[in-house]
Amino acid sequence: MELGPYLLFASLEGLVHAAVLSLIALGLSLVFGVMRIVNVAHGEFFMLGAIITWWVSSFVSGNPAIGFLLALLVVPIIVGMTAVLSDWLILRHLKYDPEATIIATIGILYIIQQFALMTFGPDAKPVEQPFNIRLDLYWFGFSAYKFFVIFSAIILLLAIWLVMSKTKFGLILRATQLDSETAQAFGIPISRVYNIVFGLGAAIAAVGAVLIVPIQQAHYLMGGEPLLLAFIVVIIGGLGSLKGTVAAAILIGMSDGIISVFFSPNIAKILATLLVVVVLIIKPNGLFGTTKT
């Protein structure tokens, strides 16, 4: 293949990666932005989403699209409820103290990871693509499902943006993010808001998992790498900035995809980490971050 088409192929692979990464990072950013806690277990909610997708689709025989649609409906709810329960049982008792919640979410990480290992075993679990159509792009063929992943992520990101900017619920989240004490003084029940946001963040990551698992397979150790990349994205984009998170996910996802195709995935990770260092030196609050007063 010539360089031009090869670059186009790598960019499309990068876009698929960026689409899923933006969903995972958005969940992490939402939790950090509103609750001001670092959720180290976020990657495990993604992994749980992938494993449950395999589990749900293995129940449905026949057309794989039915199992996939069922997973798309059910998995974010199950993972979201798991996160809500974790918050209710653990985090709220720590009064969302930033240091204590890091330790607590490391604990949640291990609980979810070991639960997945003990319940579903150590093997990678394949999930069939809901439709197997190959689009002919003149120079090469490309999976229609991968275009579906990109399209679905864009739709979900637009929906989240609409909710955040145009609804009362979004207004409450933004007010809580800006000043939780004053928000309380205006009747906003912040512990309930935190509970919902923690669940929502995990559910968004789970949607990313449902979308990616027919391409990538589910495995109990698959949460680590997306967590690292999501942290990189959130730091580059600016902690708590949804706009910055999406921009940085496209930057990191695309470069990760392109460099992985042309060179190797390891070089892609090294460069992404170096980019974090450069951004932190030039703009310590990230590309779109603001200093909290």
Added chain:
Amino acid sequence: MLVVDNLVSYYANIKILNEISFNLNQGQVLCLLGRNGAGKTTILKSIMGLVDHTNGLILFNDEKLSGVSAHFIPKKGIGYVPQGRRLFSELTVEENLEIGLLTRKKGEKTKEKILNMFPKLKERINQISGTLSGGEQQMLALARALCIEPNLLLLDEPTEGLQPSMISLIRNSILELKKQGVSILLVEQRVEAILPVADEVIIIESGSKIFSASSKEFKNKATLKKIYGFIGL
């Protein structure tokens, strides 16, 4: 209306307030004076449920506020203008007012009424609140609190950093609210700006109430001198 009886408040294990007691009746303005760090803001925060640990009794319209979750308190009709305004600085003027309106589910009519009180805010309705001038920000902080149509308003240093014309606007707003029967608990440092509207003054020092005087008493020069002395003027 508001009864504060033997209020003791702590931040972590540190005692900030020491058995503070006072009453505030409907349509009255009670002013808390004192130096920086005396505990005035903690009194307001304790009433709003924003201090973790308090002892003593706080009653509002015969209902106990002590131990009630902070987010329930504004729903009872208590408006709060925090020190330093504490606007939601990345939200627009309108969105800040919307937060106030959500509190007690007040609608467009209330918003129109408030915007007519502060026409400057109407002109800047879509502006990001953090970009307003200091005086306009204070207006918005007051307007946001008035969106809940409060029966009791807690104002924490509303004239801080404002020019004389804005101070007189805030003072006139307080007088107007007082006429409408709203009770006001006011924390201030600027005695001269506030004494004309106050019905009672309480001096707080190191977390304790050390002096109080009614409006009749502080019109007396000797009492006034005493008040100025207490707050170091």
